[in-house]
Amino acid sequence: MTLEKLYSQIQEKKSFLCVGLDVDLEKIPAQLLQEEDPIFAFSKAIIDATHDLCVAYKPNTAFFEAYGVKGWMALEKTINYLNENYPDHFTIADAKRGDIGNTSTRYAKAFYEDLNFDSVTIAPYMGKDSVEPFLAFEDKFAILLALTSNQGAFDFQTKTVDGKPLYQEVLKTASQYENSDRLMYVVGATKAEYLADIRKIVPKSFLLVPGVGAQGGSLEEVVKYGKNDQIGLLVNSSRGIIYASNGSDFAEAARAKALDLQQQMADLI
Numbered sequence: 605m606t607l608e609k610l611y612s613q614i615q616e617k618k619s620f621l622c623v624g625l626d627v628d629l630e631k632i633p634a635q636l637l638q639e640e641d642p643i644f645a646f647s648k649a650i651i652d653a654t655h656d657l658c659v660a661y662k663p664n665t666a667f668f669e670a671y672g673v674k675g676w677m678a679l680e681k682t683i684n685y686l687n688e689n690y691p692d693h694f695t696i697a698d699a700k701r702g703d704i705g706n707t708s709t710r711y712a713k714a715f716y717e718d719l720n721f722d723s724v725t726i727a728p729y730m731g732k733d734s735v736e737p738f739l740a741f742e743d744k745f746a747i748l749l750a751l752t753s754n755q756g757a758f759d760f761q762t763k764t765v766d767g768k769p770l771y772q773e774v775l776k777t778a779s780q781y782e783n784s785d786r787l788m789y790v791v792g793a794t795k796a797e798y799l800a801d802i803r804k805i806v807p808k809s810f811l812l813v814p815g816v817g818a819q820g821g822s823l824e825e826v827v828k829y830g831k832n833d834q835i836g837l838l839v840n841s842s843r844g845i846i847y848a849s850n851g852s853d854f855a856e857a858a859r860a861k862a863l864d865l866q867q868q869m870a871d872l873i
């Protein structure tokens with residue numbers, strides 16, 4: 605996937621919505637538990653019901669890995685289904701990886717080559733040699749945690765280091781890495797007021813913004829402070845969309861929630 609293709613999808617659909625696939629067997633409709641692969645059956649139904657309203661899908665790998673080999677197989681089926689049926693959608697493996705370079709390369713191969721995701725989320729903590737292996741793949745993107753949506757973000761990310769908040773140091777340093785044009789950054793919707801400062805450091809980069817919906821972030825504020833001239837935002841909602849209903853109307857209810865967000869986006873861009 606190229607950035608040009610992603611931007612043209614955003615323009616065409618008037619949407620920068622990313623639907624998060626955080627599949628929890630305790631929350632999906634009971635009827636699906638009869639299926640051979642309930643995790644994939646649920647993901648497929650959500651994808652089919654929302655594809656025209658969003659530009660990206662973000663399976664969070666934890667929700668698949670939690671079911672062991674079966675979960676990993678469901679993740680593979682889900683990404684294959686997306687790539688075969690909806691190849692214009694940007695795909696994000698929310699795996700939050702990163703290790704010494706030698707190991708990061710293996711993670712990158714797993715998500716970009718074996719599974720064929722467009723992108724993977726990574727942690728910045730181990731620095732340049734842990735991040736750059738994820739940037740060595742053409743038309744693939746690494747999405748670096750910058751300022752996360754959770755309360756714990758204030759433990760380290762906003763602490764002052766060398767006169768500036770650590771998350772700003774992460775953005776400044778990472779934007780000088782080799783192939784940094786293949787970097788995007790995670791900024792929580794719950795921290796929308798920080799987006800104006802973030803845009804001064806990374807004016808052109810795409811930002812993955814989780815935290816609207818279940819975590820209470822404001823879409824309007826995210827757009828107000830975070831939009832750039834190519835929108836530059838992928839706003840994720842997971843639980844707020846996929847668990848809108850746990851009855852037999854779950855796919856229609858998910859579509860209605862996605863449509864509501866898409867319409868708000870169309871009004872804001």
Ligand SMILES: O=c1ccn([C@@H]2O[C@H](COP(=O)(O)O)[C@@H](O)[C@H]2O)c(=O)[nH]1
Nearest residue numbers: 664752753792814818819841842843844
């Ligand atoms: O800072 C972060 C980074 C990642 N996430 C992930 O995004 C989704 C949010 O789910 P909701 O149900 O819409 O709250 C989930 O997979 C998180 O692990 C995040 O929330 N914040």
